[in-house]
Amino acid sequence: SQQGEEDPQALSIQEGENATMNCSYKTSINNLQWYRQNSGRGLVHLILIRSNEREKHSGRLRVTLDTSKKSSSLLITASRAADTASYFCATDAWGGGSEKLVFGKGTKLTVNP
Amino acid sequence: EPEVTQTPSHQVTQMGQEVILRCVPISNHLYFYWYRQILGQKVEFLVSFYNNEISEKSEIFDDQFSVERPDGSNFTLKIRSTKLEDSAMYFCASSAPTLVSPDEQYFGPGTRLTVT
Numbered sequence: 001s002q003q004g005e006e007d008p009q010a011l012s013i014q015e016g017e018n019a020t021m022n023c024s025y026k027t028s029i030n031n032l033q034w035y036r037q038n039s040g041r042g043l044v045h046l047i048l049i050r051s052n053e054r055e056k057h058s059g060r061l062r063v064t065l066d067t068s069k070k071s072s073s074l075l076i077t078a079s080r081a082a083d084t085a086s087y088f089c090a091t092d093a094w095g096g097g098s099e100k101l102v103f104g105k106g107t108k109l110t111v112n113p
Numbered sequence: 114e115p116e117v118t119q120t121p122s123h124q125v126t127q128m129g130q131e132v133i134l135r136c137v138p139i140s141n142h143l144y145f146y147w148y149r150q151i152l153g154q155k156v157e158f159l160v161s162f163y164n165n166e167i168s169e170k171s172e173i174f175d176d177q178f179s180v181e182r183p184d185g186s187n188f189t190l191k192i193r194s195t196k197l198e199d200s201a202m203y204f205c206a207s208s209a210p211t212l213v214s215p216d217e218q219y220f221g222p223g224t225r226l227t228v229t
Binding site for chain 2: 030031035041042043044045048088090092099100101102103104
């Protein structure tokens with residue numbers, strides 16, 4: 001089964017608009033993390049939300065987690081051209097003993113100036 | 114702000130050659146990881162390392178792969194005999210964990226490995 005599937009696969013918006021990306025997963029988790037990757041570059045950690053949390057904010061980022069639906073969303077408000085990147089969710093398995101992250105395929109966000 | 118560093122940024126090697134990818138994790142972190150990302154595909158877990166031993170490895174991490182923490186700062190991934198399909202971006206990551214941020218994994222910029 002696939003873990004951490006994001007949608008949409010690609011999203012194109014105008015600067016100033018909000019961008020919402022979704023992630024679904026199949027197994028129980030300890031936490032879910034969102035990462036950003038600029039083209040051909042490394043992964044930048046954005047935010048971690050634990051399984052007992054429902055919402056978390058960091059600057060222009062807002063993450064929600066619905067464990068009953070096994071889904072999460074990442075909202076970027078007032079987007080900027082510099083937000084253009086691919087965004088990935090990554091989950092780790094519930095139960096401890098494993099720190100392995102399972103990544104989705106990502107959403108490619110383009111913010112047009 | 115502390116960060117994970119990786120060298121080299123790009124490595125080109127011939128099929129069958131050995132390569133060593135190097136990483137310097139964040140200094141007070143305890144868990145270390147290698148992931149890889151084949152062009153256009155998902156980031157995939159390879160191996161995790163804690164207390165000087167492998168704690169978990171994926172099916173990808175076969176006998177051709179090994180990891181080592183030769184001193185207090187470096188963490189290396191060795192591929193003994195590279196194959197064309199090993200061409201990928203390899204990411205090192207580290208995490209504390211601590212009570213404050215138990216599971217955040219911080220990634221390095223990656224090493225792009227090209228096997229010809």
